[in-house]
Amino acid sequence: MTGRTLYDKLWDSHVVADLGGGEVLLYVDRQLVHEVSSPQAFQSLRDGARGLRRSATHLAVADHAVPTRERGTIADPLARAQVAELVDNVTDFHVPYLPLDSAGQGIVHVVGPETGFTLPGITLVCGDSHTTTHGAFGALAFGIGASECGTVMAAQCLRQARAKTMRVTLTGALSAWVSAKDVALALIAKIGALGAAGYAVEYAGPAVSAMAMAARMTLCNMTIEAGGRIGLIAPDETTFAFLCDRKRAPKGDLWDAAVAYWRTLPSDTDAVFDREVTLDLSDVTPHVTWGTTPDEAAPITAAVPDPADAESASARRHAEKALAYMGLTPGTPLEAIGIDRVFIGSCTNGRIEDLRAAAAIAKGRHVAPGVSAIVVPGSTATKAAAEAEGLDRIFTEAGFEWRHAGCSMCVAMNDDRLAPGERCASTSNRNFEGRQGAGGRTHLMSPAMAAAAGIAGHLVDVRRLMA
C-alpha cells in the first residue's frame, strides 16, 4: 500500500459513513460563526425545531459588518441589527461568543488560531471561503454556505466528496522585502484562478518548514483564490510552539497526547499526489494585481499587459473587460499607476507580522498628499500587541489611520469602502469588481508593498523605495 497524504489522513479520520457515488458523511469538529452567514443557519434550526448538537464546538464573533473607526453603538441600522441578531442567536443556542467590545474580538480567521480554537488534525468549517486559512495548522478546513452551516449546527456532519490532491513544493529563500503574499500571487498567476479547483493543496518543502505561522496562514488563505477550497501545511514544531498555552488549546497530559497524534499527520514520504507544482522562492519578486481576478497579477517591475497577448480568446476578453473596469491602458508601467487609498489588514495580512512589515516601511516616512491610508489589525489582540510595540505610533506619525479590528475594507459591507473610480493598494485577497465598493479599483499586494505605495502615492517596488 502506498503512503497517505496529510489530506488522506484528515479525511479518513473523519468519515462517519460512506454515502456512495464518491461522497461520504464527514464529521465536523469545529465551526467558526460570524454575523453574515449565520442568521439563516440559526433560523433553519428554529424552523426545523432542532437544537445545536454540540454548542461548545462553535465559536462566534462579529467581524464583517462592524465599524472600525470606533467601538460602541454601530451607526448603520442594518449592521447594528445584524450584530444584534448574532448576539441573540448565540445567547439562545449557548454558543461561545467573543463580544464586539471584548479583547477577544477579531476576524474569524485570525481569532480561531489566536485562541487555540484551530488545532491540527481537526475538521473546521465556517460560512466563509477563506476558511482555507486554518489549513496552515494541518486542519482540514473549508468554507461552506449558510445552509450547510445549519446542517453542521444540527448534525455536526456534512456530505462531502473527496478532493484530488496537489502538492506545491516551495524551495529556495525569499529575498528582502518579498513575502508570503508575493508567493501566493506569483503562484496564482502561474497556475490560474482555476488552477487549484477540485484540489486539496498541500504546501511543502524546505521553504515552508522555515516559514512562521503568519506566513503559512497567508499562503493557505489565498488558496481559495486559485479555486482550491482546501490549503494544508503539515503541523510541525513551529505549529506546536504557536499553539502551546493558547486559551482553547489542550493542556497538560491532553496536550502531550494531542502532540503525539499530530506528529503522525504529515504526508508519508511515499505518498502520491495527483498533481505536483514547484516554485523556487528565490525567483519570486514583489507582485501586484492589475485586473479583476487574482491571477491577473504581475511583478511590480512589469507593465500592464496587452490583452492581445493573452493565451486564449476568453482570457483576452476577460483582460479587456478588466482593464476597462480598472481604467488602465496596456503598456503602462505598473509603477506609474497612482493610487487614492491604502488598506492594510484582512484575514490575509492583518497579523502582527504583517503590521510589522508595513511599519518598517512607514517608519520615518509620510503618506503621499491626496492618499488616505488605513491600518486595520486582524484582531483586537493583534491591535493590543502592536500598540505594545509602538507600531500604532509609527503608523499615525506617518499619516496612516490606526483602526479597530474587523474585515474593514476587504469587503464593502461596512463603513470602510471605496467610492466609484477610487484606486486602492490593498493587502486583502480579492480584486473582484466592486469587492471594496461599487466601481472601486483594487490592486492586491503585500503589506510592505501597500505601505510603500501609500508613501509614494503610486504603485512602487518596495525594494527600490528602501534601497
Added chain:
Amino acid sequence: MTPFTPLTGIAAPLMEENVDTDIIFPARFLLITAREGLGRYAFHDRRFSADGSEQPDFILNQAPFRDARILIADANFGSGSSREQAVWALLGFGIRCVIAPSFGEIFEANCYRNGVLPITLPRDAIASLAQLARAGWGNFTVDLDAQQIVVDRGPTIAFTILPERRLALLNGWDETATILNTREADIATFEARQRSDQPWLWENA
C-alpha cells in the same frame, strides 16, 4: 425545498469567465439577513448604473432574457465568496438552473441546497447552447429526471448529476433532515470512538 420538476423557459447566455459571487450579489447587500426578496439585487451592479437606471447592454435587461429561468454561463461561475445570497438572489430573479463548464465549489454546493440545478457540460456544448439561446431559438426545457436539456426545435443534450443529488433535488429533500433521520447511529458511533481516541477534542466541548 421545492422539488425540481421539468423546467421550461428562456435561457440567457452570460458568456464571461470567472463571474464571482461578488458580481452575482454585491457585498453591501449582505447586511440584509432575510433570504427572500433578494432577486432585485442579482447582478445588481451589472444591471443598474450608479443612479439606479438600467444598463441596457446587460443581457438580463434585454428581452426576452429578462424573464430567464435558465442561465448559460462560462467557466468558474460562482467563484469566490461563499455567500449563499448569490443563489438566493438567482432564485429570486427566477433562475433555477445554471449551465456552465465549471463552478466555484461552494456555490455549486449552495445550489443543491436550494433546489437550483447546476449542470456541468463541456465548453463546446455550452458554446452551442449559448448560440441557440442568443439566436432566440425558443424555450429550453431542463428535465432532471431524464437528465436532458431539450431546446425547442433544436437538439437534445444529455447531462449527468450524481444519483443522490438528483434524487434529493427531484424530491425536494432537506439535507439536514435526511442526515438526522438516516445517520444518527453512525454519528453516535463515530463520536464515541473519537471521544476515546482524541479526548482533547471533547474536553469542555
